[in-house]
Amino acid sequence: MKLTYKFRLYPTKDQEKKLLHALDRCRFVYNKLLEELNKQEKIDRKILQHLIVELKEKYKELKEVYSKVLQYEHYRLFSNLRALARLKKNGKKVGKLRFKGKGWFKTFTYNQSGFKLIETNKRLDLLHLSKIGNIKIRIHRAVKGKIKQITIKHCSSKKWYACITAEVKEKITKSSNSKKVGIDLGLIDFIYDSDGNKIKHPKILDKSLKKLTKEQRRLSRKKKKSKNKKKQRIKVARVYERTVNQRNDFLHKLSRCYVKGYGFIALEKLNIKGMVKNRYLSKSIIDASWSKFIQLIQYKAENAGVDIIKIDPKNTTINCSNCKSKVYKKLYNRIHKCECGLEIERDYNSAINILNIGQGLSKFTPVKIEPLRELTEVSASSVVEAGSSLR
Structure with missing residues:
Protein backbone atom coordinates (compact mmCIF):
# COMPACT_ATOMS: atom_id res chain seq x y z
CA MET A 1 0.00 0.00 0.00
CA LYS A 2 1.32 3.43 -0.97
CA LEU A 3 0.63 6.65 0.94
CA THR A 4 1.36 10.20 -0.20
CA TYR A 5 2.14 13.15 2.08
CA LYS A 6 2.47 16.81 1.16
CA PHE A 7 4.67 19.08 3.30
CA ARG A 8 5.68 22.74 2.96
CA LEU A 9 9.35 23.53 2.31
CA TYR A 10 11.16 26.68 3.49
CA PRO A 11 14.33 26.99 1.38
CA THR A 12 16.89 29.77 1.83
CA LYS A 13 17.59 32.11 -1.12
CA ASP A 14 20.65 30.06 -2.15
CA GLN A 15 18.69 26.80 -1.89
CA GLU A 16 15.84 28.29 -3.92
CA LYS A 17 18.30 29.19 -6.68
CA LYS A 18 19.49 25.57 -6.71
CA LEU A 19 15.91 24.27 -6.78
CA LEU A 20 15.01 26.57 -9.68
CA HIS A 21 18.19 25.54 -11.49
CA ALA A 22 17.33 21.83 -11.05
CA LEU A 23 13.80 22.52 -12.28
CA ASP A 24 15.05 24.31 -15.38
CA ARG A 25 17.66 21.63 -16.18
CA CYS A 26 15.01 18.91 -15.88
CA ARG A 27 12.83 20.87 -18.30
CA PHE A 28 15.80 21.13 -20.67
CA VAL A 29 16.44 17.36 -20.56
CA TYR A 30 12.73 16.58 -21.04
CA ASN A 31 12.56 18.80 -24.13
CA LYS A 32 15.73 17.25 -25.59
CA LEU A 33 14.33 13.74 -25.06
CA LEU A 34 11.05 14.76 -26.71
CA GLU A 35 12.97 16.30 -29.63
CA GLU A 36 14.86 13.03 -30.16
CA LEU A 37 11.65 11.01 -29.78
CA ASN A 38 9.96 13.04 -32.54
CA LYS A 39 12.85 12.20 -34.90
CA GLN A 40 12.52 8.43 -34.37
CA GLU A 41 10.44 6.40 -36.81
CA LYS A 42 10.37 3.54 -34.30
CA ILE A 43 10.60 4.34 -30.60
CA ASP A 44 13.88 3.15 -29.06
CA ARG A 45 14.02 3.74 -25.30
CA LYS A 46 17.70 2.74 -25.06
CA ILE A 47 18.78 5.53 -27.43
CA LEU A 48 16.84 8.06 -25.37
CA GLN A 49 18.32 6.70 -22.14
CA HIS A 50 21.84 7.02 -23.57
CA LEU A 51 21.05 10.56 -24.74
CA ILE A 52 20.96 11.71 -21.10
CA VAL A 53 24.60 10.56 -20.68
CA GLU A 54 25.60 12.44 -23.85
CA LEU A 55 23.83 15.58 -22.68
CA LYS A 56 25.68 15.48 -19.34
CA GLU A 57 29.00 15.32 -21.19
CA LYS A 58 28.05 18.19 -23.50
CA TYR A 59 26.39 20.45 -20.91
CA LYS A 60 28.46 20.50 -17.72
CA GLU A 61 25.75 22.31 -15.70
CA LEU A 62 23.66 19.12 -15.83
CA LYS A 63 26.18 17.54 -13.46
CA GLU A 64 24.98 20.00 -10.82
CA VAL A 65 21.69 18.07 -10.72
CA TYR A 66 21.41 14.64 -9.06
CA SER A 67 21.68 11.94 -11.76
CA LYS A 68 18.49 10.05 -10.87
CA VAL A 69 16.49 13.28 -11.02
CA LEU A 70 17.50 13.68 -14.68
CA GLN A 71 16.88 9.99 -15.41
CA TYR A 72 13.34 10.36 -14.06
CA GLU A 73 12.54 12.69 -16.99
CA HIS A 74 12.92 9.65 -19.26
CA TYR A 75 10.23 7.89 -17.21
CA ARG A 76 8.04 11.02 -17.20
CA LEU A 77 8.17 11.26 -21.01
CA PHE A 78 7.02 7.68 -21.54
CA SER A 79 4.45 8.00 -18.77
CA ASN A 80 2.95 10.92 -20.72
CA LEU A 81 2.98 8.83 -23.89
CA ARG A 82 1.08 6.02 -22.13
CA ALA A 83 -1.47 8.55 -20.88
CA LEU A 84 -2.05 9.77 -24.45
CA ALA A 85 -2.43 6.18 -25.65
CA ARG A 86 -5.09 5.51 -22.98
CA LEU A 87 -7.04 8.62 -24.00
CA LYS A 88 -6.88 7.59 -27.65
CA LYS A 89 -8.04 4.07 -26.76
CA ASN A 90 -11.04 5.59 -24.96
CA GLY A 91 -12.07 7.44 -28.12
CA LYS A 92 -10.66 10.86 -27.21
CA LYS A 93 -8.97 13.13 -29.74
CA VAL A 94 -5.29 13.44 -28.84
CA GLY A 95 -2.43 15.40 -30.33
CA LYS A 96 1.31 15.19 -29.78
CA LEU A 97 3.31 15.88 -26.64
CA ARG A 98 4.35 19.52 -26.38
CA PHE A 99 7.68 21.03 -25.45
CA LYS A 100 7.67 22.59 -21.99
CA GLY A 101 8.29 26.33 -21.76
CA LYS A 102 9.28 28.26 -18.65
CA GLY A 103 6.44 28.34 -16.17
CA TRP A 104 4.95 25.10 -17.49
CA PHE A 105 7.35 22.76 -15.71
CA LYS A 106 6.75 22.78 -11.97
CA THR A 107 8.07 19.49 -10.53
CA PHE A 108 11.13 17.26 -10.38
CA THR A 109 11.47 13.91 -8.64
CA TYR A 110 13.98 12.03 -6.47
CA ASN A 111 13.26 8.34 -6.97
CA GLN A 112 14.60 5.66 -4.57
CA SER A 113 17.68 7.64 -3.45
CA GLY A 114 19.22 11.09 -3.03
CA PHE A 115 17.03 12.19 -0.11
CA LYS A 116 16.77 11.85 3.66
CA LEU A 117 14.42 13.17 6.35
CA ILE A 118 16.26 14.51 9.40
CA GLU A 119 14.36 15.00 12.68
CA THR A 120 15.44 18.05 14.70
CA ASN A 121 12.86 17.97 17.54
CA LYS A 122 12.00 21.55 16.56
CA ARG A 123 9.04 23.09 14.76
CA LEU A 124 10.80 22.59 11.41
CA ASP A 125 12.67 19.40 10.49
CA LEU A 126 15.15 19.02 7.63
CA LEU A 127 14.92 17.36 4.23
CA HIS A 128 18.29 16.51 2.70
CA LEU A 129 18.30 16.58 -1.11
CA SER A 130 21.44 15.53 -2.95
CA LYS A 131 23.20 18.43 -4.77
CA ILE A 132 20.92 20.95 -3.00
CA GLY A 133 21.41 20.52 0.76
CA ASN A 134 19.31 20.45 3.94
CA ILE A 135 16.02 22.31 3.45
CA LYS A 136 13.67 23.20 6.30
CA ILE A 137 10.41 21.26 6.09
CA ARG A 138 7.20 21.43 8.12
CA ILE A 139 6.26 17.80 8.89
CA HIS A 140 2.82 18.25 10.45
CA ARG A 141 2.08 14.51 10.68
CA ALA A 142 4.16 11.36 10.99
CA VAL A 143 5.30 9.59 7.81
CA LYS A 144 4.43 5.89 7.90
CA GLY A 145 6.36 3.25 5.99
CA LYS A 146 9.49 3.40 3.84
CA ILE A 147 9.93 6.50 1.69
CA LYS A 148 10.25 5.52 -1.96
CA GLN A 149 10.00 8.83 -3.77
CA ILE A 150 9.98 12.59 -3.18
CA THR A 151 8.60 15.05 -5.72
CA ILE A 152 9.53 18.71 -5.29
CA LYS A 153 6.78 21.06 -6.45
CA HIS A 154 6.95 24.79 -7.17
CA CYS A 155 3.49 26.39 -7.09
CA SER A 156 2.26 29.53 -8.85
CA SER A 157 2.13 31.14 -5.41
CA LYS A 158 5.94 30.72 -5.29
CA LYS A 159 5.68 28.25 -2.43
CA TRP A 160 7.67 25.00 -2.42
CA TYR A 161 6.26 21.62 -1.38
CA ALA A 162 7.62 18.10 -0.97
CA CYS A 163 5.22 15.32 -2.01
CA ILE A 164 6.47 12.17 -0.27
CA THR A 165 5.41 8.70 -1.44
CA ALA A 166 5.86 5.97 1.18
CA GLU A 167 5.22 2.23 0.97
CA VAL A 168 3.53 0.54 3.92
CA LYS A 169 3.67 -3.25 4.21
CA GLU A 170 0.37 -3.78 5.96
CA LYS A 171 -2.37 -6.21 5.03
CA ILE A 172 -5.71 -4.50 4.59
CA THR A 173 -8.23 -6.19 6.86
CA LYS A 174 -11.95 -5.93 6.27
CA SER A 175 -13.66 -3.42 8.55
CA SER A 176 -15.58 -4.95 11.46
CA ASN A 177 -18.04 -2.04 11.42
CA SER A 178 -21.50 -3.36 10.46
CA LYS A 179 -23.08 0.08 9.92
Whole structure:
Protein backbone atom coordinates (compact mmCIF):
# COMPACT_ATOMS: atom_id res chain seq x y z
CA MET A 1 0.00 0.00 0.00
CA LYS A 2 1.32 3.43 -0.97
CA LEU A 3 0.63 6.65 0.94
CA THR A 4 1.36 10.20 -0.20
CA TYR A 5 2.14 13.15 2.08
CA LYS A 6 2.47 16.81 1.16
CA PHE A 7 4.67 19.08 3.30
CA ARG A 8 5.68 22.74 2.96
CA LEU A 9 9.35 23.53 2.31
CA TYR A 10 11.16 26.68 3.49
CA PRO A 11 14.33 26.99 1.38
CA THR A 12 16.89 29.77 1.83
CA LYS A 13 17.59 32.11 -1.12
CA ASP A 14 20.65 30.06 -2.15
CA GLN A 15 18.69 26.80 -1.89
CA GLU A 16 15.84 28.29 -3.92
CA LYS A 17 18.30 29.19 -6.68
CA LYS A 18 19.49 25.57 -6.71
CA LEU A 19 15.91 24.27 -6.78
CA LEU A 20 15.01 26.57 -9.68
CA HIS A 21 18.19 25.54 -11.49
CA ALA A 22 17.33 21.83 -11.05
CA LEU A 23 13.80 22.52 -12.28
CA ASP A 24 15.05 24.31 -15.38
CA ARG A 25 17.66 21.63 -16.18
CA CYS A 26 15.01 18.91 -15.88
CA ARG A 27 12.83 20.87 -18.30
CA PHE A 28 15.80 21.13 -20.67
CA VAL A 29 16.44 17.36 -20.56
CA TYR A 30 12.73 16.58 -21.04
CA ASN A 31 12.56 18.80 -24.13
CA LYS A 32 15.73 17.25 -25.59
CA LEU A 33 14.33 13.74 -25.06
CA LEU A 34 11.05 14.76 -26.71
CA GLU A 35 12.97 16.30 -29.63
CA GLU A 36 14.86 13.03 -30.16
CA LEU A 37 11.65 11.01 -29.78
CA ASN A 38 9.96 13.04 -32.54
CA LYS A 39 12.85 12.20 -34.90
CA GLN A 40 12.52 8.43 -34.37
CA GLU A 41 10.44 6.40 -36.81
CA LYS A 42 10.37 3.54 -34.30
CA ILE A 43 10.60 4.34 -30.60
CA ASP A 44 13.88 3.15 -29.06
CA ARG A 45 14.02 3.74 -25.30
CA LYS A 46 17.70 2.74 -25.06
CA ILE A 47 18.78 5.53 -27.43
CA LEU A 48 16.84 8.06 -25.37
CA GLN A 49 18.32 6.70 -22.14
CA HIS A 50 21.84 7.02 -23.57
CA LEU A 51 21.05 10.56 -24.74
CA ILE A 52 20.96 11.71 -21.10
CA VAL A 53 24.60 10.56 -20.68
CA GLU A 54 25.60 12.44 -23.85
CA LEU A 55 23.83 15.58 -22.68
CA LYS A 56 25.68 15.48 -19.34
CA GLU A 57 29.00 15.32 -21.19
CA LYS A 58 28.05 18.19 -23.50
CA TYR A 59 26.39 20.45 -20.91
CA LYS A 60 28.46 20.50 -17.72
CA GLU A 61 25.75 22.31 -15.70
CA LEU A 62 23.66 19.12 -15.83
CA LYS A 63 26.18 17.54 -13.46
CA GLU A 64 24.98 20.00 -10.82
CA VAL A 65 21.69 18.07 -10.72
CA TYR A 66 21.41 14.64 -9.06
CA SER A 67 21.68 11.94 -11.76
CA LYS A 68 18.49 10.05 -10.87
CA VAL A 69 16.49 13.28 -11.02
CA LEU A 70 17.50 13.68 -14.68
CA GLN A 71 16.88 9.99 -15.41
CA TYR A 72 13.34 10.36 -14.06
CA GLU A 73 12.54 12.69 -16.99
CA HIS A 74 12.92 9.65 -19.26
CA TYR A 75 10.23 7.89 -17.21
CA ARG A 76 8.04 11.02 -17.20
CA LEU A 77 8.17 11.26 -21.01
CA PHE A 78 7.02 7.68 -21.54
CA SER A 79 4.45 8.00 -18.77
CA ASN A 80 2.95 10.92 -20.72
CA LEU A 81 2.98 8.83 -23.89
CA ARG A 82 1.08 6.02 -22.13
CA ALA A 83 -1.47 8.55 -20.88
CA LEU A 84 -2.05 9.77 -24.45
CA ALA A 85 -2.43 6.18 -25.65
CA ARG A 86 -5.09 5.51 -22.98
CA LEU A 87 -7.04 8.62 -24.00
CA LYS A 88 -6.88 7.59 -27.65
CA LYS A 89 -8.04 4.07 -26.76
CA ASN A 90 -11.04 5.59 -24.96
CA GLY A 91 -12.07 7.44 -28.12
CA LYS A 92 -10.66 10.86 -27.21
CA LYS A 93 -8.97 13.13 -29.74
CA VAL A 94 -5.29 13.44 -28.84
CA GLY A 95 -2.43 15.40 -30.33
CA LYS A 96 1.31 15.19 -29.78
CA LEU A 97 3.31 15.88 -26.64
CA ARG A 98 4.35 19.52 -26.38
CA PHE A 99 7.68 21.03 -25.45
CA LYS A 100 7.67 22.59 -21.99
CA GLY A 101 8.29 26.33 -21.76
CA LYS A 102 9.28 28.26 -18.65
CA GLY A 103 6.44 28.34 -16.17
CA TRP A 104 4.95 25.10 -17.49
CA PHE A 105 7.35 22.76 -15.71
CA LYS A 106 6.75 22.78 -11.97
CA THR A 107 8.07 19.49 -10.53
CA PHE A 108 11.13 17.26 -10.38
CA THR A 109 11.47 13.91 -8.64
CA TYR A 110 13.98 12.03 -6.47
CA ASN A 111 13.26 8.34 -6.97
CA GLN A 112 14.60 5.66 -4.57
CA SER A 113 17.68 7.64 -3.45
CA GLY A 114 19.22 11.09 -3.03
CA PHE A 115 17.03 12.19 -0.11
CA LYS A 116 16.77 11.85 3.66
CA LEU A 117 14.42 13.17 6.35
CA ILE A 118 16.26 14.51 9.40
CA GLU A 119 14.36 15.00 12.68
CA THR A 120 15.44 18.05 14.70
CA ASN A 121 12.86 17.97 17.54
CA LYS A 122 12.00 21.55 16.56
CA ARG A 123 9.04 23.09 14.76
CA LEU A 124 10.80 22.59 11.41
CA ASP A 125 12.67 19.40 10.49
CA LEU A 126 15.15 19.02 7.63
CA LEU A 127 14.92 17.36 4.23
CA HIS A 128 18.29 16.51 2.70
CA LEU A 129 18.30 16.58 -1.11
CA SER A 130 21.44 15.53 -2.95
CA LYS A 131 23.20 18.43 -4.77
CA ILE A 132 20.92 20.95 -3.00
CA GLY A 133 21.41 20.52 0.76
CA ASN A 134 19.31 20.45 3.94
CA ILE A 135 16.02 22.31 3.45
CA LYS A 136 13.67 23.20 6.30
CA ILE A 137 10.41 21.26 6.09
CA ARG A 138 7.20 21.43 8.12
CA ILE A 139 6.26 17.80 8.89
CA HIS A 140 2.82 18.25 10.45
CA ARG A 141 2.08 14.51 10.68
CA ALA A 142 4.16 11.36 10.99
CA VAL A 143 5.30 9.59 7.81
CA LYS A 144 4.43 5.89 7.90
CA GLY A 145 6.36 3.25 5.99
CA LYS A 146 9.49 3.40 3.84
CA ILE A 147 9.93 6.50 1.69
CA LYS A 148 10.25 5.52 -1.96
CA GLN A 149 10.00 8.83 -3.77
CA ILE A 150 9.98 12.59 -3.18
CA THR A 151 8.60 15.05 -5.72
CA ILE A 152 9.53 18.71 -5.29
CA LYS A 153 6.78 21.06 -6.45
CA HIS A 154 6.95 24.79 -7.17
CA CYS A 155 3.49 26.39 -7.09
CA SER A 156 2.26 29.53 -8.85
CA SER A 157 2.13 31.14 -5.41
CA LYS A 158 5.94 30.72 -5.29
CA LYS A 159 5.68 28.25 -2.43
CA TRP A 160 7.67 25.00 -2.42
CA TYR A 161 6.26 21.62 -1.38
CA ALA A 162 7.62 18.10 -0.97
CA CYS A 163 5.22 15.32 -2.01
CA ILE A 164 6.47 12.17 -0.27
CA THR A 165 5.41 8.70 -1.44
CA ALA A 166 5.86 5.97 1.18
CA GLU A 167 5.22 2.23 0.97
CA VAL A 168 3.53 0.54 3.92
CA LYS A 169 3.67 -3.25 4.21
CA GLU A 170 0.37 -3.78 5.96
CA LYS A 171 -2.37 -6.21 5.03
CA ILE A 172 -5.71 -4.50 4.59
CA THR A 173 -8.23 -6.19 6.86
CA LYS A 174 -11.95 -5.93 6.27
CA SER A 175 -13.66 -3.42 8.55
CA SER A 176 -15.58 -4.95 11.46
CA ASN A 177 -18.04 -2.04 11.42
CA SER A 178 -21.50 -3.36 10.46
CA LYS A 179 -23.08 0.08 9.92
CA LYS A 180 -24.21 0.90 6.37
CA VAL A 181 -24.97 4.23 4.72
CA GLY A 182 -26.22 5.64 1.43
CA ILE A 183 -25.00 9.10 0.40
CA ASP A 184 -26.84 11.60 -1.81
CA LEU A 185 -24.73 14.50 -3.09
CA GLY A 186 -26.38 17.86 -3.70
CA LEU A 187 -25.88 21.59 -4.15
CA ILE A 188 -28.13 22.96 -1.40
CA ASP A 189 -26.96 20.37 1.12
CA PHE A 190 -23.56 18.95 0.17
CA ILE A 191 -24.54 15.56 1.62
CA TYR A 192 -27.76 13.96 2.81
CA ASP A 193 -27.28 10.40 4.01
CA SER A 194 -29.63 7.51 4.79
CA ASP A 195 -29.16 8.04 8.55
CA GLY A 196 -30.68 11.50 8.23
CA ASN A 197 -27.39 13.38 8.60
CA LYS A 198 -27.29 16.58 6.57
CA ILE A 199 -24.05 18.44 5.78
CA LYS A 200 -24.49 22.03 4.66
CA HIS A 201 -22.67 23.13 1.52
CA PRO A 202 -19.62 25.21 2.62
CA LYS A 203 -19.70 27.31 -0.61
CA ILE A 204 -16.00 28.06 -0.28
CA LEU A 205 -15.68 29.70 -3.71
CA ASP A 206 -18.52 32.13 -2.97
CA LYS A 207 -16.85 33.16 0.29
CA SER A 208 -13.53 33.95 -1.41
CA LEU A 209 -15.03 35.39 -4.63
CA LYS A 210 -15.00 39.01 -3.40
CA LYS A 211 -11.30 38.84 -2.49
CA LEU A 212 -10.47 37.01 -5.73
CA THR A 213 -12.34 39.54 -7.89
CA LYS A 214 -10.58 42.42 -6.14
CA GLU A 215 -7.10 40.94 -6.71
CA GLN A 216 -7.86 40.01 -10.34
CA ARG A 217 -9.08 43.55 -11.04
CA ARG A 218 -5.82 44.91 -9.64
CA LEU A 219 -3.88 42.47 -11.83
CA SER A 220 -5.67 43.62 -14.99
CA ARG A 221 -4.63 47.24 -14.27
CA LYS A 222 -0.91 46.51 -13.94
CA LYS A 223 1.47 47.31 -16.78
CA LYS A 224 2.40 44.30 -18.94
CA LYS A 225 5.74 42.61 -18.16
CA SER A 226 6.27 44.88 -15.14
CA LYS A 227 7.53 43.73 -11.73
CA ASN A 228 4.28 44.88 -10.15
CA LYS A 229 2.33 42.64 -12.52
CA LYS A 230 4.45 39.65 -11.46
CA LYS A 231 3.90 40.47 -7.78
CA GLN A 232 0.15 40.83 -8.28
CA ARG A 233 -0.02 37.54 -10.18
CA ILE A 234 1.46 35.82 -7.11
CA LYS A 235 -1.20 37.45 -4.90
CA VAL A 236 -3.98 36.11 -7.17
CA ALA A 237 -2.38 32.65 -7.14
CA ARG A 238 -2.29 32.68 -3.33
CA VAL A 239 -6.01 33.50 -3.11
CA TYR A 240 -6.71 30.56 -5.44
CA GLU A 241 -4.42 28.31 -3.41
CA ARG A 242 -6.13 29.23 -0.14
CA THR A 243 -9.55 28.47 -1.68
CA VAL A 244 -8.37 25.07 -2.93
CA ASN A 245 -6.76 24.26 0.44
CA GLN A 246 -9.95 25.12 2.33
CA ARG A 247 -12.03 22.95 0.00
CA ASN A 248 -9.60 20.03 0.23
CA ASP A 249 -9.52 20.29 4.02
CA PHE A 250 -13.33 20.08 4.18
CA LEU A 251 -13.45 17.12 1.76
CA HIS A 252 -10.65 15.21 3.52
CA LYS A 253 -12.27 15.52 6.94
CA LEU A 254 -15.76 14.68 5.69
CA SER A 255 -14.59 11.60 3.75
CA ARG A 256 -12.61 10.39 6.78
CA CYS A 257 -15.71 10.85 8.95
CA TYR A 258 -17.73 8.44 6.78
CA VAL A 259 -14.92 5.90 6.38
CA LYS A 260 -14.44 5.77 10.17
CA GLY A 261 -18.16 5.60 10.90
CA TYR A 262 -19.35 2.93 8.46
CA GLY A 263 -18.39 -0.48 7.09
CA PHE A 264 -20.44 -0.16 3.88
CA ILE A 265 -20.93 3.01 1.79
CA ALA A 266 -23.18 3.39 -1.26
CA LEU A 267 -22.70 6.37 -3.60
CA GLU A 268 -24.21 7.63 -6.84
CA LYS A 269 -22.32 7.15 -10.09
CA LEU A 270 -22.76 10.71 -11.35
CA ASN A 271 -22.07 11.97 -14.89
CA ILE A 272 -20.42 15.15 -13.65
CA LYS A 273 -18.90 16.07 -17.03
CA GLY A 274 -22.39 16.13 -18.49
CA MET A 275 -23.84 18.03 -15.54
CA VAL A 276 -21.36 20.93 -15.75
CA LYS A 277 -22.64 21.71 -19.25
CA ASN A 278 -25.65 23.31 -17.53
CA ARG A 279 -24.54 26.97 -17.53
CA TYR A 280 -26.79 27.82 -14.60
CA LEU A 281 -25.36 25.17 -12.27
CA SER A 282 -21.82 24.61 -13.58
CA LYS A 283 -20.09 27.00 -11.13
CA SER A 284 -21.89 25.48 -8.13
CA ILE A 285 -21.10 21.92 -9.28
CA ILE A 286 -17.41 22.73 -9.79
CA ASP A 287 -17.26 24.43 -6.38
CA ALA A 288 -18.89 21.38 -4.76
CA SER A 289 -16.06 19.12 -6.09
CA TRP A 290 -18.14 15.93 -6.03
CA SER A 291 -15.50 14.10 -8.09
CA LYS A 292 -12.81 14.96 -5.56
CA PHE A 293 -14.99 13.83 -2.65
CA ILE A 294 -15.78 10.50 -4.38
CA GLN A 295 -12.08 9.99 -5.16
CA LEU A 296 -11.07 10.67 -1.55
CA ILE A 297 -13.73 8.48 0.03
CA GLN A 298 -12.90 5.63 -2.39
CA TYR A 299 -9.19 5.46 -1.66
CA LYS A 300 -9.70 5.89 2.09
CA ALA A 301 -12.35 3.17 2.11
CA GLU A 302 -10.03 0.79 0.24
CA ASN A 303 -7.20 1.41 2.72
CA ALA A 304 -9.55 0.95 5.69
CA GLY A 305 -11.20 -2.24 4.38
CA VAL A 306 -14.58 -0.53 4.00
CA ASP A 307 -16.89 -1.79 1.23
CA ILE A 308 -17.87 0.94 -1.21
CA ILE A 309 -20.18 0.71 -4.22
CA LYS A 310 -21.36 3.22 -6.84
CA ILE A 311 -24.87 2.79 -8.21
CA ASP A 312 -26.85 4.20 -11.15
CA PRO A 313 -28.75 7.24 -9.77
CA LYS A 314 -31.67 6.76 -12.19
CA ASN A 315 -35.04 7.16 -10.39
CA THR A 316 -33.48 7.38 -6.92
CA THR A 317 -35.30 10.69 -6.42
CA ILE A 318 -38.57 9.55 -8.02
CA ASN A 319 -39.02 6.15 -6.34
CA CYS A 320 -40.55 6.05 -2.87
CA SER A 321 -38.13 4.44 -0.42
CA ASN A 322 -41.04 2.93 1.54
CA CYS A 323 -43.41 1.44 -1.08
CA LYS A 324 -41.31 1.69 -4.31
CA SER A 325 -44.02 3.58 -6.21
CA LYS A 326 -43.00 6.46 -8.47
CA VAL A 327 -43.63 9.99 -7.19
CA TYR A 328 -42.78 12.61 -9.83
CA LYS A 329 -41.80 16.08 -8.64
CA LYS A 330 -40.23 19.29 -9.93
CA LEU A 331 -36.73 20.34 -8.91
CA TYR A 332 -38.11 23.05 -6.62
CA ASN A 333 -40.25 20.50 -4.73
CA ARG A 334 -37.97 19.62 -1.81
CA ILE A 335 -40.42 17.30 -0.02
CA HIS A 336 -41.17 13.71 -1.06
CA LYS A 337 -44.85 13.05 -0.33
CA CYS A 338 -46.22 9.61 -1.21
CA GLU A 339 -49.73 8.11 -1.07
CA CYS A 340 -48.38 5.45 1.30
CA GLY A 341 -48.08 8.17 3.94
CA LEU A 342 -44.32 8.77 3.74
CA GLU A 343 -43.42 12.47 3.85
CA ILE A 344 -39.70 13.27 4.07
CA GLU A 345 -37.17 15.51 2.34
CA ARG A 346 -36.49 14.41 -1.24
CA ASP A 347 -32.70 14.09 -0.70
CA TYR A 348 -33.27 11.92 2.37
CA ASN A 349 -35.57 9.68 0.31
CA SER A 350 -32.91 9.51 -2.42
CA ALA A 351 -30.17 8.56 0.08
CA ILE A 352 -32.29 5.67 1.40
CA ASN A 353 -32.90 4.44 -2.16
CA ILE A 354 -29.16 4.61 -2.87
CA LEU A 355 -28.45 2.41 0.16
CA ASN A 356 -31.22 -0.04 -0.77
CA ILE A 357 -29.94 -0.41 -4.33
CA GLY A 358 -26.35 -0.65 -3.09
CA GLN A 359 -27.26 -3.56 -0.86
CA GLY A 360 -29.32 -5.21 -3.58
CA LEU A 361 -32.45 -4.64 -1.48
CA SER A 362 -34.31 -2.28 -3.78
CA LYS A 363 -37.20 -4.77 -4.13
CA PHE A 364 -37.19 -6.07 -0.61
CA THR A 365 -36.76 -4.65 2.90
CA PRO A 366 -36.85 -0.85 3.03
CA VAL A 367 -34.39 0.96 5.26
CA LYS A 368 -35.83 1.98 8.61
CA ILE A 369 -36.31 5.75 8.62
CA GLU A 370 -34.80 7.47 11.66
CA PRO A 371 -35.61 10.95 12.97
CA LEU A 372 -33.70 13.64 11.09
CA ARG A 373 -30.47 15.06 12.44
CA GLU A 374 -28.58 17.98 10.97
CA LEU A 375 -24.81 18.43 10.95
CA THR A 376 -23.25 21.73 9.94
CA GLU A 377 -19.96 22.16 8.15
CA VAL A 378 -18.39 23.04 11.52
CA SER A 379 -19.28 19.72 13.12
CA ALA A 380 -18.17 17.89 9.99
CA SER A 381 -14.73 19.47 10.10
CA SER A 382 -14.32 18.76 13.80
CA VAL A 383 -14.57 15.00 13.29
CA VAL A 384 -10.80 14.83 12.71
CA GLU A 385 -8.43 16.50 15.13
CA ALA A 386 -6.31 19.46 14.08
CA GLY A 387 -3.60 18.65 11.57
CA SER A 388 -5.72 16.09 9.74
CA SER A 389 -3.35 13.28 10.65
CA LEU A 390 -5.80 10.69 9.42
CA ARG A 391 -5.76 11.77 5.79
